[in-house]
Amino acid sequence: VFENSKTASIAVAHEIAALIRSKQELQESCVLGLATGSSPKGLYAELVRMHKEEGLSFKNVITFNLDEYYPMEPDSINSYVRFMKELLLDQVDILPENYNIPDGTLSKEEIQDYCAQYEEKIEALGGIDLQILGIGGNGHIGFNESGSLQNSKTRLVALDHITRVAASKDFSGLNNTPRTAITLGVKKIMEAKRVILLAWGEGKSNIVKASAEGTVTNLVPASFLQEHNNAVFILDQGAASKLT
Ligand code: F6R
Numbered sequence: 001v002f003e004n005s006k007t008a009s010i011a012v013a014h015e016i017a018a019l020i021r022s023k024q025e026l027q028e029s030c031v032l033g034l035a036t037g038s039s040p041k042g043l044y045a046e047l048v049r050m051h052k053e054e055g056l057s058f059k060n061v062i063t064f065n066l067d068e069y070y071p072m073e074p075d076s077i078n079s080y081v082r083f084m085k086e087l088l089l090d091q092v093d094i095l096p097e098n099y100n101i102p103d104g105t106l107s108k109e110e111i112q113d114y115c116a117q118y119e120e121k122i123e124a125l126g127g128i129d130l131q132i133l134g135i136g137g138n139g140h141i142g143f144n145e146s147g148s149l150q151n152s153k154t155r156l157v158a159l160d161h162i163t164r165v166a167a168s169k170d171f172s173g174l175n176n177t178p179r180t181a182i183t184l185g186v187k188k189i190m191e192a193k194r195v196i197l198l199a200w201g202e203g204k205s206n207i208v209k210a211s212a213e214g215t216v217t218n219l220v221p222a223s224f225l226q227e228h229n230n231a232v233f234i235l236d237q238g239a240a241s242k243l244t
Contacts, residue, residue: 001240005200008234009042012132012196016047017056019130024060029098031122032063033131033189034088035142036080039198040132041087048091058094064122065101066133066142066189069178070111070156072104078170079104102182108156111182115154119188131192135199138162139207139220143183146219150227152185186224195231197222202238209242 002008016032023030034040050056065080074081081101089099100121106114122128133141138160144152145160157180159167164177171177189195199208211222212233218224225231 001235001237001243003237005039005042005198005236008198008200008236009040010046012043012198012234013046013050015196016043016130017050020056020058020061023129024057027060029060029062029125031125031127031129032061033128033184033192034063034065034084035132035134035198036065036067036083037134039134039200043132043198044088048088051092056092058092061094061098062125063089063094063099064118064128064184065099067181067183068102068104070102070104070106070180070182072178074101074103074105102154102184104182111156115156115182118154118184122188128188128192129194131189131195133189133195133197133222135197135204135207135211135222136160136163137166137203137207139211139222141186141189141197141222141225143181144186144189144221146221148186148221149218150190150224151187153187154183154185156180157183186221190224190228193230195225195228197225197231197233199233199239200236202241204239205242208233208235208239209244213244 020030068080072079084101138146143157159179159181168174168177210220214223216223216226
């Protein structure tokens with residue numbers, strides 16, 4: 001629990017930088033799982049600052065984003081491709097072939113094979129070294145909504161009403177908000193060697209408590225992380241305020 005989201009984000013950025021550098025020394029690639037949304041913005045800002053001011057290189061970094069709305073054009077204002085490029089990927093020296101974000105332009109028939117290949121690519125690299133997560137008001141991680149199974153695969157999912165309502169401000173209304181998305185499954189998230197979930201503000205405090213201290217249940221997918229052997233919740237005072 002940190003004083004505020006800024007100090008927390010800086011601490012997480014430092015952990016990631018140390019991981020990237022340790023992998024560089026071993027001449028290994030560093031596989032990061034990344035999230036979008038408001039929670040990791042400060043983290044990405046600090047990583048960009050470290051790249052620009054401290055020479056942190058992303059040449060050995062390979063990234064996999066958790067999710068993308070479907071359907072979604074990559075250059076659309078609300079696409080997660082655009083979000084990632086603007087906030088991180090275009091600001092650092094990561095190689096364009098080294099970042100992966102689910103493709104929102106596929107035909108429905110192509111999605112299943114594409115999702116299997118997304119997972120195979122992660123496996124071929126030895127899995128995700130460090131996975132960054134946010135948490136939805138309903139406990140979703142990625143877009144694994146309530147009811148997602150612990151062994152769920154990367155797939156096309158229907159978004160919960162509460163998730164669509166939260167997104168609707170960006171899409172100027174619920175009617176324009178996508179109903180579906182492609183998400184990394186819970187299984188690959190749980191296979192990550194380390195997981196860091198970020199949550200800020202009192203609005204997240206009830207779901208943080210349910211996830212960290214409540215029953216492990218697929219109604220709250222973030223509660224699965226209690227069974228991960230190297231997962232942490234990084235919180236500000238507000239998000240931690242209901243913890244016992
Ligand atoms: C985004 C994602 C989502 C968000 C979650 C929290 O890639 O996977 O699970 O992390 O909806 O969103 P924010 O951070 O905007 O509160």
